[in-house]
Amino acid sequence: MLLAIDVGNTNIVFALCEGAEIRHRWRISTDAARTADEYGVWLHQLMAMNDVPRATVTHAIIASVVPQTLFNLRGLARKYFGVEPLVAGAPGFAWGLPIRLPNPAEVGADRLVNAVAAHAEHDGPLVVIDFGTATTFDVVAADGGYEGGVIAPGINLSMDALYRAAARLPRIAVEPPPEGQGAIGKGTVHAMQSGVFWGYVGLIEGLVERITREIGAPATVIATGGLAPLFGRHTGAIHAVDPDLTIKGLIRLDAANRVAA
Known part of the structure; x- marks a missing residue:
């Protein structure tokens, strides 16, 4: 095992x-x-x-x-x-995909692991969004090559900064405003929920649009990480949610490297 x-x-x-x-x-x-x-x-x-x-x-x-x-x-x-x-990433470790960056060593191992798993399970150009401490957007070409990506502050990091820097703002959970309430906040908590949640949805949709425009082709967007299911339910920019994407990538990479050895 x-x-x-x-x-x-x-x-x-x-x-x-x-x-x-x-x-x-x-x-x-x-x-x-x-x-x-x-x-x-x-x-x-x-x-x-x-x-x-x-x-x-x-x-x-x-x-x-x-x-x-x-x-x-x-x-x-x-x-x-x-x-x-x-x-993953140690000398002699085989990723099995081209890393099309000037300095491949700069890429976090988790991002390349996600790219391996996403390419194995989905066709065509891909964008992998990983909701972690930072939220990363990684671009995988149709041939599996890693093209680069985007790093943004994670939503919990952003919320923590807002709570710490603004004396009168409470700490809130990551969730959309209650059903039936619009984006315009009618109170402090509602306003914060709207700004944090819908603002982050706007970040996702805006970056996916820019990335797909830059690569010049539609891309399948896969989300992973703890908050992936929540955001996957609230934006059409995310096409698939896979909380186990990184572990699946590690399984594949372990098998490939042990066979090569």
């Missing part, structure tokens, strides 16, 4: 995968100081609760946008599972 580890700026997702199937997934907050032993205790407790023996993990792969976590996550794989993990 594959242990796939997706390290984001806010959370780390651990997934146990058998073939193409994701059997279990667990999430923990990202902390670069967390040790291999801490990961091991936490993960083994969850595996025991789900009747998953430690010996079922036979290989592992890590994609991280927080380089400081790699030492301890490698230690987790070696010490507690007896496996040497693949690390």
Whole structure:
């Protein structure tokens, strides 16, 4: 069974995968100081609760946008599972797609992993939107090549900045204004909901329109990340929602790199 580890700026997702199937997934907050032993205790407790023996993990792969976590996550794989993990983007790692950028090393591993998974499941030019700490828009050509993208502040980051900088504004949840209320706020909370939510929908639709105009062809837009289902329900700019896109990409990349090895 594959242990796939997706390290984001806010959370780390651990997934146990058998073939193409994701059997279990667990999430923990990202902390670069967390040790291999801490990961091991936490993960083994969850595996025991789900009747998953430690010996079922036979290989592992890590994609991280927080380089400081790699030492301890490698230690987790070696010490507690007896496996040497693949690390996406490490020397000798094969992405299996052309990266059409002047400096390919600048691209976050998660963005390339998403590109691999999206191209495997969808035809034609693609735009992959990942709702994370930052919201990223990644462009994948019809041949699977990674063309570049856009990085915008994540909606939770924007909301937190608004709450911290404006003394009289409350902290609110990410959600559209109540059904039947328009974009024009009739109170502070309504006004904030409208500005944050519909403003972000406008960001999505505006950037997708600009990207497709620039590439000169219609593109299928796939959304992933925690808020993908919410925004997918409120804009026609998003054609498909896949919360497991990154893990699916890690499964494919693990299989391809182990065959190559």
